[in-house]
Amino acid sequence: MLPCLLVITALLLWPLGQIVVMSLYDLDSVRQVRGQREWPWAGLANYREILTDPFFQMVLRNTVLFALANVALTMVLGTLVGLLLHRLGKRMAAFVGGCVLLAWATPALTGTITWKWIFDDTNGLVTWLFNALPDGLSAALFGRSDWTGYGWFNAPLSFFSILTLVIVWHSFPFIAVSVLAGLKSLPSELLEAARVDGAGPWRSFWSITFPLLRPVFGILVVLSTIWDFKVFTQQYVLAGGTQDRPTFMLSIYSYATAFSPPPKYGLGAAIAVVLTVILLIVTGVYVRTLLKQEEL
Incomplete structure (x- = not known):
């Protein structure tokens, strides 16, 4: 059981955790991502920017x-x-x-x-x-x-x-x-x-x-x-x-925001986190519905 958990952590949770951390910083250069420059703290600013952006709302609708x-x-x-x-x-x-x-x-x-x-x-x-x-x-x-x-x-x-x-x-x-x-x-x-x-x-x-x-x-x-x-x-x-x-x-x-010039890695990571949260909600709703059906 422990080896399986370690593999899951290494392949899934660790990269996901890194994306979440990146989404909380204002990253705009490869040197920052590599750790060669300081990461400016942004907090939830990246999330506020995308959630209030009309273009993001159009992308979400698409x-x-x-x-x-x-x-x-x-x-x-x-x-x-x-x-x-x-x-x-x-x-x-x-x-x-x-x-x-x-x-x-x-x-x-x-x-x-x-x-x-x-x-x-x-x-x-x-x-x-x-x-x-x-x-x-x-x-x-x-x-x-x-x-x-x-x-x-x-x-x-x-x-x-x-x-x-x-x-x-x-x-x-x-x-x-x-x-x-x-x-x-x-x-x-x-x-x-x-x-x-x-x-x-x-x-x-x-x-x-x-x-x-x-x-x-x-x-x-x-x-x-x-x-x-x-x-x-x-x-x-x-x-x-x-x-x-x-x-x-x-x-x-998310890809275009992170890698198209000028790069905005933190903002792209925030978009990826939003996508992940949406998919987790969809999966959670299904699992909850399935468990209720089994109880009946």
């Missing part, structure tokens, strides 16, 4: 809305694929499951670069497909016929739509496999009895499957929320850096 949309889409798609895999035969389920897991096994950086090429404004697949539409139809539907040079990543709405597509594509296989594992553990007698009683797939799911797998779905929702709140790699690659401020979310906002 993050919450993005996470809600992605969690919902990922859970729905992953559950549907899990149900499909459960109904398929062994060979077909193995084939489809293997294809699905390719998306999950693909590194985030590699997958995002591929999606960025797909939406490239000159040679991308999506641009080519839209240019292949008849000019009259394209003009009638979208108001333009030539899509070469169209900036798919320039407008916040289109950027977040593509980012959502990338995140859902990369995340739903884990949900699907987890739901499939839960379905395999259900007593087949209950589902068979429901079929005999005339219950359709929709009613069987909501009356039997979902109540029995509620803890599984709860854990998946919490994990998806955590992952979607701290999305960084995909957004950084699609945006090409930290210049597109209207599409900022908390993770990339």
Whole structure:
């Protein structure tokens, strides 16, 4: 037990403690971070600055809305694929499951670069497909016929739509496999009895499957929320850096604040602490709800 606690402390608590400490100081140079210069005490000034900043409020809104949309889409798609895999035969389920897991096994950086090429404004697949539409139809539907040079990543709405597509594509296989594992553990007698009683797939799911797998779905929702709140790699690659401020979310906002000139390491650390607190609250609410359900 003690070795496990030491490992957890070294890998999780110590870095988190360092971030909290940094957030209480006014750090604006690498020499300060390295301990070569004095750390000016700031107290809660960094937190007051970000919490009263209208831009931070916009970033927080972007993050919450993005996470809600992605969690919902990922859970729905992953559950549907899990149900499909459960109904398929062994060979077909193995084939489809293997294809699905390719998306999950693909590194985030590699997958995002591929999606960025797909939406490239000159040679991308999506641009080519839209240019292949008849000019009259394209003009009638979208108001333009030539899509070469169209900036798919320039407008916040289109950027977040593509980012959502990338995140859902990369995340739903884990949900699907987890739901499939839960379905395999259900007593087949209950589902068979429901079929005999005339219950359709929709009613069987909501009356039997979902109540029995509620803890599984709860854990998946919490994990998806955590992952979607701290999305960084995909957004950084699609945006090409930290210049597109209207599409900022908390993770990339923390990074840009800390490392973009002029660097503000203390302020960036404070943003990271706020993000961590939000995720801890989400996790705490779920654990409390789960414990209450077990007591009942």
